[in-house]
Amino acid sequence: MKKFVTLVAILGLSSVLAACSSSNQNKAETIEGSYVLISANDQTLPQSIPPVIDLSVSDDLTEVQIKGKMCNLFNGNANYQNGVLQGNFMMTRALCNEPELNALDMQVSQMFAKGVKVQKSDDKLILTSGTDTLVYQQKALPMTQKDNTK
Structure with a gap:
């Protein structure tokens, strides 16, 4: 009986850990994409050349490659x-x-x-650190053109 209880406890713990891992996977997968900055600390920004950020999630979902532009280009990897x-x-x-x-x-x-x-709400990506908040809107995927030549 003691072995049975131990086995049930181990299986239960494994299920909880798998659920947490799955939750982190889903979050990582949903943030991947290209975004345009629409506000910084509740201030709208000039849109002459809109600031952008691109997020690419690694296969193991623990690292994100970040490329972007405010005034200057930036890139790097983040855990x-x-x-x-x-x-x-x-x-x-x-x-x-x-x-x-x-x-x-x-x-x-x-x-x-x-x-x-990081928070994702519909097509908005919200990045918060301390008192700073950046709100990005996901870019629409480019339409593929139909080939009308025959």
């Missing part, structure tokens, strides 16, 4: 665990004509270095 992305970027260092984007360059780099809580 993804329990809904938090954390990592450092390489970034170009040019001065922009739009001061908001210059400030966002430093902000996004600092946010990811500290760790960013």
Whole structure:
């Protein structure tokens, strides 16, 4: 009887761990994509050249490759665990004509270095770190053109 209880406890624990792992997998898979920044700390941004971010999730769902542009281009890898992305970027260092984007360059780099809580709601990606919040909208996938030649 003792062995049976131990076996049931082990199976129950395995099920709980599998459910947690599955939950993290689903979250990682849903954040993958291309996004356009629509607001930073509740401020709308100039859209002359909209800031973007692309997230590509690794096969094991624990690392995310990040590429983007505020004023400058940035890229790097971030660890993804329990809904938090954390990592450092390489970034170009040019001065922009739009001061908001210059400030966002430093902000996004600092946010990811500290760790960013990731939330996905419909087509919005919300990144939060401390008091900073960036809201991105997922880009529509490009339409494929039909071949009308015969």
